[in-house]
Amino acid sequence: MSAIAGHFSYGITVFLMVAGLYILMARANLLKKLIGLALMQTSVYLLYIAPGKLIGGTAPIIAEGFERYSNPLPHVLILTAIVVGVATLALGLALVVRIREAYGSIEEDEILERED
Amino acid sequence: MVDHLPALQVVLPLIAAPLIILVRHRGFAWLTTTAVSYACLVIAILLATRAGGGGAISYAIGSWQPPLGIEYRVDALSSFVLVLVSLTASFVAPYAHRSLGAEVARDRHYILYAMYCLCLAGLLGITITGDAFNIFVFLEISSLAMYVLIALGQSRKALVAAYQYMLMGTVGATFYVIGVGLLYLMTGTLNLADMAIRLQSVGDVRPVFAALAFITVGIGLKLALFPLHQWLPNAYAYAPSMVTAFVAATGTKVSVYVLLRFYFNVFDPAVVFEELPTRETFVVLSVAAMIVASLVALYEHDIKRLFAWSSVAQIGYVTLGIGLDNEAGLTGSISHLLNHGVTKGAIFVLLGGIVLRMGTARVTVDSIVGLGRRMPLTAFGLVIAGLSLIGVPGTAGFISKWYLITGALDRGMWWVVAAVVVSSIIAFAYVWRVVEAAYWRPPPAAAEPYGEAPAGMLVAALGMVALCVYFGFETSFSIGGAREAAHLLLGSAP
Numbered sequence: 001m002s003a004i005a006g007h008f009s010y011g012i013t014v015f016l017m018v019a020g021l022y023i024l025m026a027r028a029n030l031l032k033k034l035i036g037l038a039l040m041q042t043s044v045y046l047l048y049i050a051p052g053k054l055i056g057g058t059a060p061i062i063a064e065g066f067e068r069y070s071n072p073l074p075h076v077l078i079l080t081a082i083v084v085g086v087a088t089l090a091l092g093l094a095l096v097v098r099i100r101e102a103y104g105s106i107e108e109d110e111i112l113e114r115e116d
Numbered sequence: 117m118v119d120h121l122p123a124l125q126v127v128l129p130l131i132a133a134p135l136i137i138l139v140r141h142r143g144f145a146w147l148t149t150t151a152v153s154y155a156c157l158v159i160a161i162l163l164a165t166r167a168g169g170g171g172a173i174s175y176a177i178g179s180w181q182p183p184l185g186i187e188y189r190v191d192a193l194s195s196f197v198l199v200l201v202s203l204t205a206s207f208v209a210p211y212a213h214r215s216l217g218a219e220v221a222r223d224r225h226y227i228l229y230a231m232y233c234l235c236l237a238g239l240l241g242i243t244i245t246g247d248a249f250n251i252f253v254f255l256e257i258s259s260l261a262m263y264v265l266i267a268l269g270q271s272r273k274a275l276v277a278a279y280q281y282m283l284m285g286t287v288g289a290t291f292y293v294i295g296v297g298l299l300y301l302m303t304g305t306l307n308l309a310d311m312a313i314r315l316q317s318v319g320d321v322r323p324v325f326a327a328l329a330f331i332t333v334g335i336g337l338k339l340a341l342f343p344l345h346q347w348l349p350n351a352y353a354y355a356p357s358m359v360t361a362f363v364a365a366t367g368t369k370v371s372v373y374v375l376l377r378f379y380f381n382v383f384d385p386a387v388v389f390e391e392l393p394t395r396e397t398f399v400v401l402s403v404a405a406m407i408v409a410s411l412v413a414l415y416e417h418d419i420k421r422l423f424a425w426s427s428v429a430q431i432g433y434v435t436l437g438i439g440l441d442n443e444a445g446l447t448g449s450i451s452h453l454l455n456h457g458v459t460k461g462a463i464f465v466l467l468g469g470i471v472l473r474m475g476t477a478r479v480t481v482d483s484i485v486g487l488g489r490r491m492p493l494t495a496f497g498l499v500i501a502g503l504s505l506i507g508v509p510g511t512a513g514f515i516s517k518w519y520l521i522t523g524a525l526d527r528g529m530w531w532v533v534a535a536v537v538v539s540s541i542i543a544f545a546y547v548w549r550v551v552e553a554a555y556w557r558p559p560p561a562a563a564e565p566y567g568e569a570p571a572g573m574l575v576a577a578l579g580m581v582a583l584c585v586y587f588g589f590e591t592s593f594s595i596g597g598a599r600e601a602a603h604l605l606l607g608s609a610p
Contacts, residue, residue, distance in 0.1 A: 017294075024283065033283060041290055047297045074300075077249055081293065084256045088286050091260055095267060095279045102272035111276060 009050035016043035028108040030099065034092045041085040048074040048081070118162075122175040122188040125159045125198065125244055126254075128152050129237035136230040142222060145229035146213045152233060153209040156202040156240065164195035164597070174246075182246065183307035189246035193450070193601035197243045197373045199593075200454050204365040204461050205236050211576035212358040215468045219356045219477065220268055228268055232362070235261035239370045248296045248306045248382075251374060252289060255338070258370070259285045262363060266355040270477045277350035284337050284347045291334030292374075298327035299382075312382045320387060328388065331378055339371035341435055342405030345428045352424035354477075357468030360420065364427055365461035369453045372434055376450075379438065380605035389441050398439025399532060405432030406539035413546045417480045419470075422546060423463050426505060429539060430456045436532070437520055443602050445523025451598035452516035455504070455587055459513055462501040462580035469494050469569030469577060481549055486559025491568050495554045497581040502547035504584040507540050512587035515595060 004011075016039055023036025052074035060069040096106055103111050132152045136145040167173050172191035176182060190198070209232070216225055238258025242251050263285070267278035300306060302323050303314040318324060333344070340348040348368075352360050379388050388394050409428035416422040434456070437449020470479055473491060488495040504511035517536060524532040568574060587594045 021287070024287065030279065037283060037286055040287070044290055044293055044297065047294060048300075051301055077306075080249075080253060084253065087260055088256070088282070091263060092279070092282055092286075095263070095275060095282065098267070099272075099275045099279060102275055115273060115276070 009046060013043045013046045013050070016040070016046065030096045030106040030108060030111075031093075034089060034096065037092070038085065038089055041081070041088075044081060045078045048078050120175075121159050121163055121166075122173060122190055122244055123177065125156060125163065126188075126237055126241045128155055128159075129233040129240065133230045133233040133237070136226055136233065140226050142225040145226040146209075149212070149229045149232055150206075150209040153202065153205040153236065156236065157199075157206045160195070160198040160202040160240075163190045164199055167191055167195045168600075183305050183310035186250050187246040187307055187309075188244045189309070190244060191601075192597065192604045193373065193376065194243050196450065196597045196601050197370060197453065198240060199597075200369060200457050201236070201239050201243065201366045204362060204457060207461065207576050207580050208358050208362045208365075208465065211361075211465060211468070211573050214570045214573050215358045215472060216356060218472045218475070219270055224268060228265065228356070228359075231261040231264045231268075232359075234258070235265060235362070239366055242370050243373055246308050248299065248308055248311065249293075250306075252293045252296060255289050255292065255374075258367070259289060259338075262367060265359040265363070266351050268359070269354040269356055271354050273350065274354035277347075277354045281347040281351045284344075288334045288337030288344075291330045291337070293334075295327040295330035295334060298323045298330070302327075308377065308382050315383065320391070324383075325392075328378075328383055328392070332375070332394075335371050335375045335378075339368045339375065339435075340428055340431055342401050342409065342428060342432060345405070345409070345431075348428055349421050349424040352427065352464075353418060353421040357464060357471050360424075361461050361464035361468060364424075364464055365457040368427070368431055369434075369457055372431075372438075372449075372453060376438065376446075376605060380607075385441070385606075395439050395441055398435050399529070402432040402436035402439055403532060403535045405429055405435070406535060407542070410539050410542035410546065414542055414549075416546075417482070419479045419481060419484065419550065420464075420467060422481070422550070423460065423467070426543065426546065427456075427460055429543070430460070430505070432539075433517065433520060433536070436536075437523060440520070440523040440527055440529075440532075442523050442526050443599070443606060444519050444526055446602035446605060447595065447599045448516045448519030448521075448523055449598075450601050451519065451591075451594045454594050454598070455512035455516045455584075458580055458583045458587060459501050459504040459511075462497065462577060462584055463505070465573070465577040465580055466494050466497050466501065466569075469573050472573070473567070473569060481553050484550070485553050485557040487554035489559065493568055493574060493578065497577055498554065499551055500581050501584055502551060504588070506543045506547055510585065510588045512584045512594065514588060515591055519595070 020036045020040030024033050027033055052071040054068055054070045057068040057070040058066050060072050100106050103114055105111055129152050132148050136148055167190045172189060175188040177186040220228060235258050238254045238261060241254030245251055263278045263282045266281060267275055299311060302318050303311050305311050305314055337344045352364055406429050409425050413422050413425035416425055434449050434452050437445040471477055504513040507513040507517040521533050521536055
């Protein structure tokens with residue numbers, strides 16, 4: 001039981017990742033695919049941040065009375081990853097808008113139909 | 117100044133991009149891009165000479181000492197790839213001016229040049245950095261720029277191609293960052309050299325294997341390892357010509373570099389290659405790529421798609437060397453990065469000239485009939501580059517294939533040698549289709565004559581074709597550098 005509770009955050013991470021990947025592959029709607037992609041990227045944020053947190057730990061500031069510190073590096077890394085994720089999502093949405101202008105549809109099968 | 121060359125290598129193109137966006141002038145953008153590309157080439161060559169002879173340059177960004185700070189590290193392998201990337205950039209940038217005029221709306225040129233600089237900065241950054249997370253950031257910088265570059269193509273299919281590439285590329289980058297995250301959890305460091313040392317005491321535990329798997333699949337997507345190559349043909353076919361030439365020569369090659377780095381320098385090669393079936397997997401997938409992708413190319417009508425499929429096959433040669441995991445194989449693999457980069461760059465640069473003169477982005481095998489008479493120099497260049505693609509002695513392609521075959525014989529894998537030969541024969545067949553249409557089929561009587569490509573484009577194109585022949589005879593850089601890099605990877609004395 002404690003093994004499951006101790007790995008709770010990993011369970012959520014894996015669930016988010018697999019769910020995101022499934023949406024990405026199974027949905028034909030270009031927007032829904034992007035939602036899946038964003039979900040998958042979110043799982044990575046959790047993968048980095050959750051192990052960096054120490055229960056009862058504080059920010060790494062040297063002061064009286066604080067002895068347990070959380071690792072700040074994962075947070076910094078994930079701030080960068082969030083920026084990258086936002087940029088990717090913005091570019092993806094822009095491409096979907098352009099595809100809709102050019103094809104009049106954002107359904108993958110309809111677009112492939114109109115290509116030839 | 118000289119001490120800061122590793123930083124300048126990345127910072128120059130990175131600063132050029134916002135500068136171009138601010139000035140918004142087409143001519144300025146082109147001149148800046150060209151100047152930056154040449155500056156990068158000079159820096160890369162200087163770094164290569166300084167890092168030569170088994171030495172390595174370590175540069176601490178912001179004077180934060182590694183392993184805490186981000187380290188830029190130039191050694192035999194990274195300097196080789198730096199030269200390849202900046203060499204291609206300095207051929208493609210001056211050529212872009214005329215080529216883009218026909219393919220992209222004029223008010224969008226400055227955006228394209230800015231993205232080109234960002235892409236260059238990203239590719240150089242991946243190669244030079246010694247920090248695992250920094251690789252991810254640069255990977256995304258170059259990839260995001262690449263998606264925009266591809267979406268700027270003329271046809272609306274370019275948008276769908278860019279979208280598909282974006283999905284697969286982002287999944288690849290996310291997988292890579294998951295792998296790095298697992299390694300970080302196990303070692304507590306992001307510096308590649310430090311990570312390698314700390315991994316030794318971690319031992320063979322499941323998170324390390326999971327990290328290896330995630331990084332392999334993630335980077336495999338990026339380098340178009342068969343069967344993860346679906347994004348490549350459309351992305352190459354519908355991008356503007358200069359973009360295809362640049363991306364085809366550099367994009368996948370830099371990903372191969374990342375894979376080599378992780379397999380040989382971060383993970384324990386004994387674990388990767390002895391305990392896991394990596395060797396068999398890579399050899400089988402590479403042979404499949406060499407044969408299947410070549411066969412698809414054989415039946416392709418669109419010339420750009422034809423050579424895009426041929427790229428999938430040629431990446432098979434590169435990954436074959438990884439699977440062989442011996443000195444000759446790796447030397448062949450690394451030198452093929454350069455030799456194939458130059459060859460494919462030359463072909464797509466020449467195709468850009470044909471696109472410009474024919475006035476259509478869709479060039480098929482049937483529409484280039486009589487090219488030998490209409491554009492003699494371009495057609496001649498295509499023949500030479502085609503010979504290099506097949507691997508005819510006297511061209512660059514032969515040298516790396518020779519080393520790959522030697523590597524396969526060292527392993528006693530006769531069937532791999534046979535596969536290389538069969539794949540080369542198929543390559544001969546699809547190159548022959550192009551040559552036959554260009555020279556032996558008479559042009560339609562009513563066809564209007566169109567002349568040679570503009571001089572500026574022709575110089576770049578023939579320069580790259582000349583390199584295909586040059587690297588076929590003078591191998592002190594292509595093989596010498598690759599062998600030094602292979603020694604570095606295998607950890608053996610030169």
